[in-house]
Amino acid sequence: MKKIAFLGPNATFTHEASLKYFGENNEFIPINRISEIYNKIMSDEVDFGVVPSENSIGGSISDTLDLFIKTHLKVYDEVILQIKQNLLSKLTDKSQIKKIFSHPQSLMQCSGYISANFKGVECIETSSNAKASILAKDEPDSAAIGPKLCAKEYDLNIIEEGINDSKKNETKFYIISKTYGNKKNKSLIIFSVPNKSGSLFNILKVFKKYKINMTKIESRPSKTKNWEYVFIVEYENSKEQKNNEVFIKKLKGECDYFDYLGHY
């Protein structure tokens, strides 16, 4: 049985992703701040952490990326979850609903559904979908929008399933730990380059030379100097591991700062 800290409270999408990846027979601990999850791994209080890394519509979760620079923890694996929003309420008839609680991102993801079905109904932003569910439980004539798990956890009915406007909505979660995982399809690195013209070009030249395909490039503020950046790059691994070692050595030669975050 493993000890796993996930971004809580209970019944969040991250909770759903954690259950999907590890299975139910483990100890799952809800933690309300992403940074606290990293801390709990650092201090060996848990074996793994599960945090959202990127949504296919909203983009990357900055906190998750920034914390790798601070902690040097590893990405052990990734898990992708299709995001399905649901209308949850103590009621069973949606025509009686006068108030809808949810996290701003969930409200945004369902804005088409809400305007088609709930003209004039008040939408109230909450800090999480779980919080919304608690409010919907206590307040008459109200509903929450959130994951299915919330219905079970907070004793609500699922009035309508899959109400998010885009059905292509997916979120990637990182499984983080102190050690690297075994899968090697993709690698994740983080680096900064000297602040001079052509630095990033020199990095991409190394990728080109070794015929390695980048699947993602992201920039984040360096936090040491305003308007300077670190880059987070994901790439597909070639079959020959030997070549990869030379590739990483060449990359390091072009960087001010370099950390190999993991493979999965």
Next chain:
Amino acid sequence: MKKIAFLGPNATFTHEASLKYFGENNEFIPINRISEIYNKIMSDEVDFGVVPSENSIGGSISDTLDLFIKTHLKVYDEVILQIKQNLLSKLTDKSQIKKIFSHPQSLMQCSGYISANFKGVECIETSSNAKASILAKDEPDSAAIGPKLCAKEYDLNIIEEGINDSKKNETKFYIISKTYGNKKNKSLIIFSVPNKSGSLFNILKVFKKYKINMTKIESRPSKTKNWEYVFIVEYENSKEQKNNEVFIKKLKGECDYFDYLGHY
């Protein structure tokens, strides 16, 4: 007198940036959603919009970038504001404070100050600093954290100034409109590249060839296909405009999608 829509409510940092850029003798209209500001420019209800584009610690504001793809509006200029958080209250003595209201980002920016000065005091997240100020006005023994403007607007005392932990905290705002501005120090473009190995490299090769220095590169989900991206790049302009036209033509040749957002 110009009509300017800014990200409201009144007394936000965007309000402060708008006054700094345009001066007081204009009509300023607070709008609570970034997308609504773009809509008001599109429909000619206002001349300009002011929206946050990037914070030196938190990074880019995704909504602002994504809306350029939807609307094809232009960046007319940019303005940088040093972010100064302040402790605001009906009280004058901070030892009486039992509750602090603020936006999650502001609480985070002052977390060192809060733990040093307010051990055990409850911190409550609000949707904006203005909302926090309204709550602090009505609730006894409470305070808000926010911009100076909030004190004036919501009739609160400034108990302590500049309480944010990092003094290097700056936010960039874009002045957006239907037309390009006159300054030409930097340019901003948005593009997507064919989904094949080396596409981004080919773009950077064009920058290298014309000796043009990128000052920022950012990726955002394409929203048409999961895990594909558009890139937003800012670069310094060379003195010879003629050369720049050829440069942009060459860039366009490597892109699936290209839009010249503006210069400033």
